[in-house]
Amino acid sequence: MLQIERVETYPLLYQLREPYGDANGYKKYRTCFLLRIVTRSGLDGWGECIDWLPTLTVGFEQRIIPFLIGKEATKRLQLVKIISKWHQRAAAGVSMALTEIMAKKAGVSICELWGGRQHQTLPVYASFQSYSQGTEWPKQSVKRVEQAIADGFTQLKVKIGGRTIAEDQAHISALQHLIGEKVHLALDANQSYDAAAALKWEKLFRNWSNLMWLEEPLPMDRTADYKLLRSALSVPLAGGENLQHGRQYLPLLTQAALDLIQPDTMHHDGLDSYRDSLQLARQFGIRVSSHAFDGTLSRLYAVFAHACLPPWSKMEGNGMEPVEWDVMENPFTGLFSLRPVKGVVHVPEGVGLGVEMDAEILKRYRWDGRTYQ
Numbered sequence: 001m002l003q004i005e006r007v008e009t010y011p012l013l014y015q016l017r018e019p020y021g022d023a024n025g026y027k028k029y030r031t032c033f034l035l036r037i038v039t040r041s042g043l044d045g046w047g048e049c050i051d052w053l054p055t056l057t058v059g060f061e062q063r064i065i066p067f068l069i070g071k072e073a074t075k076r077l078q079l080v081k082i083i084s085k086w087h088q089r090a091a092a093g094v095s096m097a098l099t100e101i102m103a104k105k106a107g108v109s110i111c112e113l114w115g116g117r118q119h120q121t122l123p124v125y126a127s128f129q130s131y132s133q134g135t136e137w138p139k140q141s142v143k144r145v146e147q148a149i150a151d152g153f154t155q156l157k158v159k160i161g162g163r164t165i166a167e168d169q170a171h172i173s174a175l176q177h178l179i180g181e182k183v184h185l186a187l188d189a190n191q192s193y194d195a196a197a198a199l200k201w202e203k204l205f206r207n208w209s210n211l212m213w214l215e216e217p218l219p220m221d222r223t224a225d226y227k228l229l230r231s232a233l234s235v236p237l238a239g240g241e242n243l244q245h246g247r248q249y250l251p252l253l254t255q256a257a258l259d260l261i262q263p264d265t266m267h268h269d270g271l272d273s274y275r276d277s278l279q280l281a282r283q284f285g286i287r288v289s290s291h292a293f294d295g296t297l298s299r300l301y302a303v304f305a306h307a308c309l310p311p312w313s314k315m316e317g318n319g320m321e322p323v324e325w326d327v328m329e330n331p332f333t334g335l336f337s338l339r340p341v342k343g344v345v346h347v348p349e350g351v352g353l354g355v356e357m358d359a360e361i362l363k364r365y366r367w368d369g370r371t372y373q
């Protein structure tokens with residue numbers, strides 16, 4: 001019997017010492033919302049969602065938990081479909097917990113449940129929020145990047161689009177001077193440009209051979225402009241972190257407007273739908289590098305899903321696209337015992353998640369229920 005007996009929730013909040021941000025503004029805090037579904041037989045599974053904590057807490061308490069109690073954990077697709085109509089991001093978390101329960105029931109790892117890992121290790125890239133308050137932000141950004149390189153990362157992503165193009169270009173030029181051609185770099189504009197603004201970067205792009213991609217220069221519904229930029233710029237174009245299911249990628253894929261898609265396990269309406277988008281990329285022969293800045297269990301699931309994919313191309317042997325790794329101040333990034341070494345993580349192979357959770361973090365950062373901005 002895999003009847004759901006109870007659901008526990010763990011809303012966590014951490015106030016940042018200094019705000020940091022991207023083209024959308026500054027973050028003053030980081031949050032994490034975990035849930036644990038326990039069956040009558042004692043098997044349990046963890047999930048993670050992202051949204052404002054009061055919204056998630058009330059949604060789970062008043063509607064999602066009462067709905068789940070007594071349901072069969074084996075009916076994941078049916079349950080997730082219903083919850084996604086109420087709160088799509090809550091459904092993503094529930095799908096993780098129910099997936100882990102099935103892996104434990106079978107006595108296998110998540111990768112084995114999904115057909116087996118094809119990679120024992122995966123590359124990850126260090127992901128930065130480049131802006132901070134005050135005029136010293138470029139110096140602070142360069143210092144953070146220096147630290148990540150000292151920690152062994154060889155792939156990085158930094159932000160553009162939150163300052164004037166001249167300021168951003170000075171910042172990226174300084175970074176390029178520091179990191180050299182051996183470190184690979186992605187630039188993320190968080191949908192802040194129009195096509196004309198993006199084209200102003202081409203004079204720099206054509207001199208740089210280490211660029212992995214330009215991410216979301218424009219709003220993602222501007223397919224025609226993406227197509228135009230893809231033919232005019234000398235760097236690959238990436239995007240789609242906020243899309244919720246495969247069909248939203250179809251206009252971009254069928255019109256060959258992107259080189260690389262970036263689905264997020266928490267932004268899709270369930271892990272199964274997220275994995276469909278990974279497969280979509282493989283079917284269209286384009287790359288996929290999962291977005292995973294907002295969470296830690298969710299990032300672990302991105303690692304599992306990437307590990308189950310075949311290599312993206314014969315061009316680079318067993319080469320795989322990297323998964324995003326948050327290197328900013330964020331205690332929740334250390335919640336699980338998975339750590340990159342020289343920019344690579346070992347894919348866990350134990351039963352279920354196969355990694356330990358730091359229960360101390362759950363206690364220390366428990367949100368006190370007060371409203372925050």
Ligand code: MG
Nearest residue numbers: 188190215241
């Ligand atoms: Mg992005």
